Structures are given as structure tokens and as C-alpha cells.
Amino acid sequence: MANWKFVLFCMFVILGTNNVLVSGANDDRKVHIIYMGSLPKEDYSLASHHLNMLQQVIDDDFAENFLVRSYKRSFNGFAANLTDKEAEKIGRMEGVVSVFESKKLELYTTRSWDFLGIPETTKETSAIESDMIIGVLDSGIWPESDSFNDEGFGPAPKKWKGTCAGGKNFTCNNKIIGARYYNNFTSYSSARDSSGHGSHTASTAAGNKVKGTSFFGIAEGTARGGVPSARIAVYQVCDVLACGDAQILAGFDDAIVDGVDLITISLGSDYVTNFTEDSIAIGSFHAMEKGILTLQAVGNSGPNKRSTSSLAPWLFSVAASSTDRRIIDKVSLGNGVTLTGQSVNTFTPNGTKIPLIVGENASKPDCSDLKDYCLPDCLDPTKVEGKIVLCASQIGVQTGFKSGAFGSIIQNDVHFNFVPPYPAIGLDTEPYNLALKYANSTTSPQAEILRSETIIDTNAPSPTDFSSRGPNVILPEIMKPDISAPGLEILAAYSPLGLISGVIGDKRSSKYVILSGTSMACPHVAGVAAYVKSFHPDWSPAAIKSSIMTTSTPMKGTEDKEYAYGSGNVNPVKAINPGLIFDLSKDDYVNLLCNIGYDTSKIRKVSGDNSTCPSLTPQRSAVNDFNYPALAFHAQPNQPFVVNFTRTVTNVGFANSTYKVSVPTSSDLNVTVVPQVISFKSLNEKQSFVVNVVGGKFPQESVVSSSLEWTDGTHNVRSPIVVDVSQPEEPEE
Numbered sequence: 001m002a003n004w005k006f007v008l009f010c011m012f013v014i015l016g017t018n019n020v021l022v023s024g025a026n027d028d029r030k031v032h033i034i035y036m037g038s039l040p041k042e043d044y045s046l047a048s049h050h051l052n053m054l055q056q057v058i059d060d061d062f063a064e065n066f067l068v069r070s071y072k073r074s075f076n077g078f079a080a081n082l083t084d085k086e087a088e089k090i091g092r093m094e095g096v097v098s099v100f101e102s103k104k105l106e107l108y109t110t111r112s113w114d115f116l117g118i119p120e121t122t123k124e125t126s127a128i129e130s131d132m133i134i135g136v137l138d139s140g141i142w143p144e145s146d147s148f149n150d151e152g153f154g155p156a157p158k159k160w161k162g163t164c165a166g167g168k169n170f171t172c173n174n175k176i177i178g179a180r181y182y183n184n185f186t187s188y189s190s191a192r193d194s195s196g197h198g199s200h201t202a203s204t205a206a207g208n209k210v211k212g213t214s215f216f217g218i219a220e221g222t223a224r225g226g227v228p229s230a231r232i233a234v235y236q237v238c239d240v241l242a243c244g245d246a247q248i249l250a251g252f253d254d255a256i257v258d259g260v261d262l263i264t265i266s267l268g269s270d271y272v273t274n275f276t277e278d279s280i281a282i283g284s285f286h287a288m289e290k291g292i293l294t295l296q297a298v299g300n301s302g303p304n305k306r307s308t309s310s311l312a313p314w315l316f317s318v319a320a321s322s323t324d325r326r327i328i329d330k331v332s333l334g335n336g337v338t339l340t341g342q343s344v345n346t347f348t349p350n351g352t353k354i355p356l357i358v359g360e361n362a363s364k365p366d367c368s369d370l371k372d373y374c375l376p377d378c379l380d381p382t383k384v385e386g387k388i389v390l391c392a393s394q395i396g397v398q399t400g401f402k403s404g405a406f407g408s409i410i411q412n413d414v415h416f417n418f419v420p421p422y423p424a425i426g427l428d429t430e431p432y433n434l435a436l437k438y439a440n441s442t443t444s445p446q447a448e449i450l451r452s453e454t455i456i457d458t459n460a461p462s463p464t465d466f467s468s469r470g471p472n473v474i475l476p477e478i479m480k481p482d483i484s485a486p487g488l489e490i491l492a493a494y495s496p497l498g499l500i501s502g503v504i505g506d507k508r509s510s511k512y513v514i515l516s517g518t519s520m521a522c523p524h525v526a527g528v529a530a531y532v533k534s535f536h537p538d539w540s541p542a543a544i545k546s547s548i549m550t551t552s553t554p555m556k557g558t559e560d561k562e563y564a565y566g567s568g569n570v571n572p573v574k575a576i577n578p579g580l581i582f583d584l585s586k587d588d589y590v591n592l593l594c595n596i597g598y599d600t601s602k603i604r605k606v607s608g609d610n611s612t613c614p615s616l617t618p619q620r621s622a623v624n625d626f627n628y629p630a631l632a633f634h635a636q637p638n639q640p641f642v643v644n645f646t647r648t649v650t651n652v653g654f655a656n657s658t659y660k661v662s663v664p665t666s667s668d669l670n671v672t673v674v675p676q677v678i679s680f681k682s683l684n685e686k687q688s689f690v691v692n693v694v695g696g697k698f699p700q701e702s703v704v705s706s707s708l709e710w711t712d713g714t715h716n717v718r719s720p721i722v723v724d725v726s727q728p729e730e731p732e733e
């Protein structure tokens, strides 16, 4: 039941718990993915091969009716409507890497760019930047938005091989150069965005500068994406509510060969799956093979530890931070006390105080004992009508609105700033209890919820409570999240069809909307990655990721440390000139899979070549030497530990340069680096070093961290070192 407390009512950013895959053999057909690794070298018709495989397991003359989709442009596989038995049979066939049910994944629902250091006046429109193509896998786009106007844009870059197949009444232009969709709903078959989420993320990454935007007068300013001159390619893999694995794989299959420079995907699941059964891990692996970096939001299931499912080492996993422009709201109680809280409340009161009622006293008699939570169908409309209702759960905004209340005051401990459909405010536990006490202290309590205002937050950037946390439950040696970027109260383009508060019945519509979530953070980093790639078109995905991680601004402010915010907050200006990079190739990732125990025959299918594991037995300790830009480690509680990490850096700064290492004095970890000085005589020269980390006894569930930084006087190359001290629970089967 405690879950109710944390249920966010905004559907794009809902902390869902309803994704549990129920397995158990039965005859129902469900869409399954049959993943078969890389495209074969031999040139044969994959679609007929897929059909042939289906015919062998389906006892029906029309096996083609069960083939949902073939993947054959960037990797090999298909989606089919199968019973569990058929799925199991097909899983044993030659060439199959994995078979899994197509599950539903969730969308993780102007000032931010100035805050990050690309001021509005920057002349960033280079010829190369306008050649950048960002692939957005999301809910589609609203092509008529000012953010996607193509005035001043030339034709699509020559490398573009995609198409505009956005469906009926969907026109591309020189800004939105491609569109595809993979959902055929009954009434709505096009890449047009009906929820608003996809327009918001696309415009945050690459939207035009649009002056004078605001959300009903709040947060007025210029809305713009990270790389306003970049192009957008739209892959609609979600319907209004959710996104299927089968559609996500179709989006990757197309985007990779269409010629996008990078892929941003602000959605995911709140459970962890093996890399070979995870559509985003599979799609992004094949993107990486082709030099395309994929960025994924880590999810909104924080502050729970181990809550992110964005775990593959080739993914760039983005957490959400705050910016210096915050939106607050206030409520003035009848006793003269004013309490400050959160909400993006656009409603202006008229000066008359409104009667208050507590949820407990407003519920129907037959409701559960959690009356103060205002659970669905529990509020009595005759009791709340014309009143402001106090609820101990965030669901109270939705249920109060639906029951005809005037407004809501809710308890909101996760500090998630929401857009309410009517006057509402979220309060921390302490002020909430004050309001409750006041409501209980007088026979006719009253309050007035004020319109939201903006303030400057000097603590920014700070981690957000809702951003999902590491460590990485599959590979603790690979730090997750990787990076932080603004994800709180972000103003960006929207769909006029989208519900701006996520609450059905809210009739307002707006071209620009304020949303919070890691969904909003991910496209910020996609914009930065495109910016870096426009300066270094030949860099590998790992090099771009390394440059953004090692130049990020250090953060603090939570006991989860790097497991909340990654290496730090993204810094676009420094990222284009990192000095040194930690590079990785496809072979490095393949060796990593070998060392964590994936079987050689599967790895061969995935990688599409005859790469074999260097050692017949997995070498788990070798994972410490995987050339990641961050150093992470798992230690047992109350046991001292010693661990060595080997790393290799590539010089991309000055040809002739000397770097010295420094480590902050930390009482927690003793860090020694050998050698302490590395010198380069040429560009692209590589040098290796070993980091020795010694730690004492730490209690269960602690996080200890430090860092090391190489500097040549111009560049600072920082890698965090983070240790998760825990006794992991046995995985549930």
C-alpha cells in the first residue's frame, strides 16, 4: 500500500509498478521478440527466413499472420505473435540469441542552456553542426511547432538515407528531416505526437530558438534546444501511454541505417533484464557498432537504490539535476501562516480564502483505513465540493480534481514539481503537518493557494530525489548513472493534443509546457553530444561519452553520491576540448561480455564476426580494467578491500603535453596512481596507468567515493571512484 504514497499523477513520469512480467505456460498468444544478433554476411532474404522459422513452430497454413515485424536493416530478428510453447521451440533453433516477450516500457516523463554554459549569444551555427542529425525515439512530434520551423535551414545533409513516412497529414521539412511510426492505433496512425512528450524531448535536444515563450506566464524567456541548428529524425515507438519492445527495436533498426548521428531515448522499464533480452541494450549495441551513441534516461524511481535499468556499458545513462531557476508555490492559511511548497500552479486566486477539509474527513465511509491518502474513488464529492482538500499522497491532486474539489494540498516528499489541473500545492512533511494541524484546530479552516513564482536557487546543480539510482545491478564495475543534466521544471515545446497536467479533464492546452523528469535530462545531454560530435565528427561513441563525463562539474548533496548523479553535471563548453579521452571499441565491449559469462556462441551471433572470448573461462576481475571513464567497485560490508584499476588515455589535447595526477585528500579511500606523470609527444598517442584503491571497513549500504584528476595546466580530466558497500540480496527468480 505504501506505494500509493509515491504514485505521481502525471502519466509521463509515473513511478509505475505494474510492469511485472507474469510468466507461466499457456496458450495465449503474445508478441515475442526473436533476437538473432548481427546481420548475416551472406545475402539472403531475412524476411523469408523469419517466416520459414515461424512455419516450423506454428501449426497453421497462414504463419505469416503471426509475423508482426522483421528486423533486417541493422540487425537480425523478428517479432511474432506466439504462445509460450512456440516461443520456447523457436528459442532452440539455430541462430537464435534470445526470445522474450515484447513488454511495455514507460516514458520517463528555457533557461537551462544558459545555466549549462552555452549562452544564447554563442555563435554555434557551424556548417557541421547543421549536419548533425539527432534520432529521437519517443511518442512522435508536433511538426507545426515553432521549435521545428525550418526557416534558414538548407536541404538535409547528404549522409541522410532516411525518409519521411510520418503518415497522413504529416509533413517533414528541412528541420524535421525524417519521420517513421510503428503503431497502428485505430484512430491515430501517424508520427504526430498526441501526448506532448516527444515534442518536448526533441525540442530540448535540437529545437529552434523561440523568443517569448512561457507556460501561462510562468518562466518566461527563450526556449531553445542544445543544438538549434541540428536536424531531427523522428521514430514514434510509443502510443499515448506506453512503448513496446517490438516498436523500439523497429525504431533502432531504421535509425541506424537512416544515418542519424546519435539516438536519444527518454523511456525505459523499472525492472532489470539481461542485455540480450533488453530492447534498448540490443538496439544501442548495434548503433554503437555503427558509431552511433545512444543516450537513455535513467528513470524516475529514485531515491530508491539500484532503481535504474539503464545499465549497458555502451549506453550513455542520464540522471536529472536541478537548475538555478526554480519554481515554487505558496499557500496562505487562515491563521496568517504562509507555507512554501512545490507545484507549477498557473491559477491566480481572487483574494477570497477557500474552506479546507482533510482527506480523512472527506472520504466515503466504506474506504480503506488510508483515508488521509485520498485514494481513487474514495473522496465524497458532496464533502469536497468548493473546498481545498488535504491529502497525504500525490494521488490527491488527481482524485480531488475528479471529485470536484476546488483545489488540493498534498504531502510531497519526493520533491517532484508537478503541473496541477487546478489550484494545488505539494508540501514537505513538516509544513504539511502544520497545515493539517491548522485545519484541525478551527471549525472553519480556510486557505488560499497562490500562483507559482520563480526564484534563483544558488545550490544548483543539485541531484533530484526522483532520478533513479545506481549502482549497476548487472555490472557493478560499470558506474551508472553516467552523467547529470537539467531535468527539473524544463520549459519546451508540446503537443496541443497533450494533457498538460497529465490529468484527464484538464482542458487547457499550451504550445510550451514545463515538465520534470529524467526524460527532460536525457535530450540535454543528446544536445551536448551532438555539439561535441560537430567539432569531432570522427570520434567514437565512447570518446564522446568520455569527453562529456571527464569534463563535467562535480556534484554533491546526497548519500548515494555518484550513484545518484554520475560523474557530475554536464558542461558543454569544456566537453568539446577534454584533453584526454578513455576510448573503447566494439571489441572491448565484446570482451567485457565474455568476462561476465555470456556464452561464446551467443557473443559470436551478436557481434557478427568470429570474435572469440580471449579466455575460455570468464575473467571477472578483468572487468576492473575495462576502459570506462569512471571507476566503480562493489565491496562487502565490514571488510577492508584493495583493488587495482588499469586505464588507458588517448591524447586529444596538445600534441606535446605532460599531465600530472592529483587525488583529493580523503579519509575514506587511499588512492595511489602509478605513474604520477604521463607525457605525450603526439596526438592520439596512448598512455596507461594503474589506480590502486585501498579502503577500510564500511557498514552495510554505504557509498564511499573519491576521484582522480589529470591536468596539463589547461585541461582537467576527472574520473570519479565510487564504491558500493553492500551485501546484495539473492536475486529473486
Ligand SMILES: *[C@@H]1O[C@H](CO)[C@@H](O)[C@H](O)[C@H]1NC(C)=O
Pocket (backbone or CB within 6 Å): 028, 029, 030, 031, 068, 081
Ligand atoms: C495475437 O493473437 C491473439 C489471438 O491469439 C490476438 O488476440 C492478438 O490481437 C494478436 N496480436 C497481434 C499483435 O497480432
Ligand SMILES: *[C@@H]1O[C@H](CO)[C@@H](O)[C@H](O)[C@H]1NC(C)=O
Pocket (backbone or CB within 6 Å): 144, 169
Ligand atoms: C492536419 O493537422 C493539422 C494540425 O493538427 C490540422 O490543423 C489540419 O486540419 C490537419 N489537416 C487535415 C487535412 O487533416
Ligand SMILES: *[C@@H]1O[C@H](CO)[C@@H](O)[C@H](O)[C@H]1NC(C)=O
Pocket (backbone or CB within 6 Å): 181, 182, 183, 184, 189
Ligand atoms: C498500418 O496499417 C496499414 C493498413 O493495415 C498498413 O498498410 C501500414 O503499413 C501500417 N503501418 C505501420 C507503420 O505499421
Ligand SMILES: *[C@@H]1O[C@H](CO)[C@@H](O)[C@H](O)[C@H]1NC(C)=O
Pocket (backbone or CB within 6 Å): 350, 351, 352
Ligand atoms: C473568488 O473565487 C471564489 C471561488 O471560485 C468565488 O466563490 C468568489 O465569489 C470569488 N470572489 C470574487 C470577489 O470574485
Ligand SMILES: *[C@@H]1O[C@H](CO)[C@@H](O)[C@H](O)[C@H]1NC(C)=O
Pocket (backbone or CB within 6 Å): 436, 437, 440
Ligand atoms: C485533531 O484534533 C483532535 C482533538 O483536538 C485530535 O484528537 C486529533 O488527533 C487531531 N487530528 C489530527 C490529524 O491532528
Ligand SMILES: *[C@@H]1O[C@H](CO)[C@@H](O)[C@H](O)[C@H]1NC(C)=O
Pocket (backbone or CB within 6 Å): 358, 360, 361, 436, 439, 440, 441
Ligand atoms: C474531522 O472531523 C471531526 C468531526 O467533525 C473533527 O472532530 C476532526 O477534528 C476533524 N479532523 C480534522 C483533521 O480536521
Ligand SMILES: *[C@@H]1O[C@H](CO)[C@@H](O)[C@H](O)[C@H]1NC(C)=O
Pocket (backbone or CB within 6 Å): 274, 596, 597, 598, 599
Ligand atoms: C542472464 O544472463 C546470464 C549470463 O548469460 C545467465 O546466467 C542468467 O541466467 C540470465 N538471467 C536471466 C533472467 O535470463
Ligand SMILES: *[C@@H]1O[C@H](CO)[C@@H](O)[C@H](O)[C@H]1NC(C)=O
Pocket (backbone or CB within 6 Å): 609, 610
Ligand atoms: C576471422 O576474422 C578475421 C578478421 O575479420 C578473418 O581474417 C579470418 O579469416 C576469420 N576467420 C574465420 C575462420 O572466419
Ligand SMILES: *[C@@H]1O[C@H](CO)[C@@H](O)[C@H](O)[C@H]1NC(C)=O
Pocket (backbone or CB within 6 Å): 643, 644, 674, 690, 691, 692
Ligand atoms: C596493485 O597495485 C599496486 C600498486 O601499484 C601493486 O603493488 C600491486 O601489486 C597491485 N596488485 C595487483 C593484484 O595487481
Ligand SMILES: *[C@@H]1O[C@H](CO)[C@@H](O)[C@H](O)[C@H]1NC(C)=O
Pocket (backbone or CB within 6 Å): 656
Ligand atoms: C615538447 O616539450 C618539451 C618540453 O617542454 C620541449 O623541450 C620540446 O621542444 C617540445 N617539442 C615540440 C615538438 O614542441
Ligand SMILES: *[C@@H]1O[C@H](CO)[C@@H](O)[C@H](O)[C@H]1NC(C)=O
Pocket (backbone or CB within 6 Å): 669, 670, 694, 695, 696
Ligand atoms: C590510508 O592511509 C593512511 C595514512 O597513510 C593510513 O593511516 C590509513 O590506515 C590508510 N587507510 C587504509 C584503509 O588503508
